[in-house]
Amino acid sequence: MKNPWTVLAERPVYDNKWIGVTEYDVLNPSGGKGIYGKVHFKGLAIGILPLDEEGYTWLVGQYRFPLDAYSWEIPEGGGDFAVSPIESARRELKEETGLVAKEYTLIQEMHLSNSVSDERAFIFLARGLHQEEATPEETEQLVVRRVAFDEAFEMVLRGEITDSIAVAGILKVKLMLMSGALKI
Incomplete structure (x- = not known):
């Protein structure tokens, strides 16, 4: 148009x-x-929903300065336009949680606030996980929790997870599980 x-x-x-x-x-x-x-925005927003074979995911808690509030989220971060979104997802997942995944699937692309910004987000599902050491940035004071995926979904329903990337990723994976497009 x-x-x-x-x-x-x-x-x-x-x-x-x-x-x-x-x-x-x-x-x-x-x-x-x-x-x-x-x-x-001079970079991409990247979100990763890690999901293991037992039905657990990882949430990252941190204080968000712009909101003046604590936030529970899926692992997230910024991606450089010169780097593929999947490479940024690999870096962010390891950086924040220490997790390394064998398989990444792009499950959602989004505009985050299209009335005032041009920010784009990419959300990946990460499978085939193994644990290494996390290396958070100096600006990050993170709490990482492994929780049952259904508990993360309930946190969205209760309004305890409000970050748009996390909400979209969790709801998308729940729909994929419910439709049979994804198995634990």
Whole structure:
């Protein structure tokens, strides 16, 4: 479809190594003048749902500065555009949990907040797991828990897991299990 928005002017407002914020003077689809702000992400969002042969997954708990709250999530992190999403998934899973997987399956691609940002996410299912040593980044103070997958699903239903990548990954795997597309 043709873009119904007309950009009259644009101004960079903020920039760091992770994001850039641009403000646009626009004509909206009805012809009215307005402004639109866009957050440009300089990397990909990567989520990995590890699932072992006993039906367990791993959750990562950490304090999220922007939310001023503690969050339980699947292993997640950023991926460089110059690196394939699956390579970023391998790095993030090992970094945060110490897990190494034999098999990765892309189960979901998402736009995370398409009304204000261009951030894209890739979620992988990781199988054939073995444990090595985790190597979290200096900015990460992580708590890693191995939990029954059904417990992670219940945490989503109870609102204890609210991170969009984690919610999407857990719900997608639950649907795959229920439909028979995936077996424990």
